[in-house]
Amino acid sequence: MTGSSTAAHIGVTGLGVMGRNLARNLARHGYTVAVHNRTYARTQQLMEDHGDEGTFVPSESTADFVASLATPRTVVVMVKAGGPTDAVIEELVGLLEPGDIVVDAGNAHFPDTMRREAALREHGLHFVGCGVSGGEEGALNGPSIMPGGSAQSYATLGPMLEAISAHVDGVPCCTHVGPGGAGHFVKMVHNGIEYADMQLIAEAYDLMRHALGATPSELAQVFAEWNAGDLESYLIEITAKVLEHTDPVTGSAFVDVVADRAEQKGTGRWTVQSALDLGVPVTGIAEATFARALSGSVPQRTAGQALPGHAARWDVTDREAFITDVRKALYASKVVAYSQGFDQIAAASAEYGWDIDRGAMARIWRGGCIIRAKFLDRITQAYERTPDLPLLIADPYFADAVGDGLDAWRRIVGLAAAHGVPTPAFASSLAYYDAIRAERLPANLIQGLRDYFGAHTYHRTDTDGVFHTDWSGDHVEHDA
Numbered sequence: 001m002t003g004s005s006t007a008a009h010i011g012v013t014g015l016g017v018m019g020r021n022l023a024r025n026l027a028r029h030g031y032t033v034a035v036h037n038r039t040y041a042r043t044q045q046l047m048e049d050h051g052d053e054g055t056f057v058p059s060e061s062t063a064d065f066v067a068s069l070a071t072p073r074t075v076v077v078m079v080k081a082g083g084p085t086d087a088v089i090e091e092l093v094g095l096l097e098p099g100d101i102v103v104d105a106g107n108a109h110f111p112d113t114m115r116r117e118a119a120l121r122e123h124g125l126h127f128v129g130c131g132v133s134g135g136e137e138g139a140l141n142g143p144s145i146m147p148g149g150s151a152q153s154y155a156t157l158g159p160m161l162e163a164i165s166a167h168v169d170g171v172p173c174c175t176h177v178g179p180g181g182a183g184h185f186v187k188m189v190h191n192g193i194e195y196a197d198m199q200l201i202a203e204a205y206d207l208m209r210h211a212l213g214a215t216p217s218e219l220a221q222v223f224a225e226w227n228a229g230d231l232e233s234y235l236i237e238i239t240a241k242v243l244e245h246t247d248p249v250t251g252s253a254f255v256d257v258v259a260d261r262a263e264q265k266g267t268g269r270w271t272v273q274s275a276l277d278l279g280v281p282v283t284g285i286a287e288a289t290f291a292r293a294l295s296g297s298v299p300q301r302t303a304g305q306a307l308p309g310h311a312a313r314w315d316v317t318d319r320e321a322f323i324t325d326v327r328k329a330l331y332a333s334k335v336v337a338y339s340q341g342f343d344q345i346a347a348a349s350a351e352y353g354w355d356i357d358r359g360a361m362a363r364i365w366r367g368g369c370i371i372r373a374k375f376l377d378r379i380t381q382a383y384e385r386t387p388d389l390p391l392l393i394a395d396p397y398f399a400d401a402v403g404d405g406l407d408a409w410r411r412i413v414g415l416a417a418a419h420g421v422p423t424p425a426f427a428s429s430l431a432y433y434d435a436i437r438a439e440r441l442p443a444n445l446i447q448g449l450r451d452y453f454g455a456h457t458y459h460r461t462d463t464d465g466v467f468h469t470d471w472s473g474d475h476v477e478h479d480a
Ligand SMILES: NC(=O)C1=CN([C@@H]2O[C@H](COP(=O)(O)OP(=O)(O)OC[C@H]3O[C@@H](n4cnc5c(N)ncnc54)[C@H](OP(=O)(O)O)[C@@H]3O)[C@@H](O)[C@H]2O)C=CC1
Pocket: 013, 014, 015, 016, 017, 018, 019, 037, 038, 039, 042, 078, 079, 080, 081, 083, 084, 085, 087, 088, 105, 106, 107, 108, 132, 133, 134, 135, 136
């Protein structure tokens, strides 16, 4: 064990899966790291297993932990989100001094972060809501880090976080996202996109199993090949690995013994809730979130088994062409999901005054995080070309890329519907694409109906103003 009487540069409290590895990552980068956990045995275990990896200062009590830090103090809280985070912060507040920094690196809901930031400001403390993505492995070897909070706190914290983050082309996957809850907001949308990405991958897999009768192992090969092209990403890479895996108990493909009920801890749901509040149509993320809920709707699914399908039988003659179509449909749908997610970030940035640079967000997602992907470079370039780009899929690169896959996308969504294979994320992404490019939408009829039953008024195409038609009387239009 390497102990030290030196005041620690930074402290980590909460030494579970993520906190333990973040502390090790910091220590491996030469920082003296104070470590603490509610249950002391975990702290002892860390010291026993990894104490020789750097300079740690273990403490059993929170008071000793805080006392072991150099001032102004920087404390990273990595505990369960919600009540546990509040409990830990409350204890820390009584021990810290003005100018100290509290970093919540868990998956907090951004309104909680905004509340905590305001409360700690009253005590003269900086509160940084900080998104961290990359799971256990990323926390140790380089995650993507999305810190919010004040610019002043980033001046102290930023160099440490940038040092331990993943790096792509020498550039850290960490930057100051913006004030207040901006960091946790961006992490939340990252997770929402993660839901959409996984749902699209699952739909592609399901279609190919049904249409081609392919085995999981054959499909592992397809995903591995896709990972060498435009779709290159961590999630495609691990899809190949999961599909290739054999269950040691039964000898069956692993995916065939896993129950088909997708769970969630809540970040996808929060993304959709926030999108509803902001009025941003994140249809890909919403479909992915609802698809998880549907998969877990056991009574409904049991009752639904008896429903008629009237589905055509698959008869794919050109397997390679079908696989290419699925790949193109997946890529186009993925671009839509990201475009929607970035719209949501722009809307929140405007609503809360966060001034988030979307290109920088794509840049820090290139490495370390779960949605890391080759095409994020293209997103950064699109926002560098046009910082206030209103629609990512309208950027020339993405317009071409989606246009190239459009025929395939339509074929796949049509075939899936005809053959009774559910593809909610593929289909809703295509519907979004067609809606966003439509010259006129049927919202005109909705406005007419709203005016009819509720005198809710409407605008006209040919003149300014607000109007109401006297539907119950003479059907004459009036200025409203
Ligand atoms: N796992 C992942 O891939 C990722 C997780 N996150 C987020 O990171 C945070 C931590 O996750 P993870 O490391 O996986 O969780 P773990 O379940 O591995 O660890 C939970 C930690 O929280 C502590 N804790 C729980 N309740 C309390 C409490 N009331 N008071 C003090 N400490 C408490 C536990 O302490 P004790 O040992 O005493 O029980 C333990 O240190 C969560 O917010 C999670 O959402 C973020 C990105 C990825």
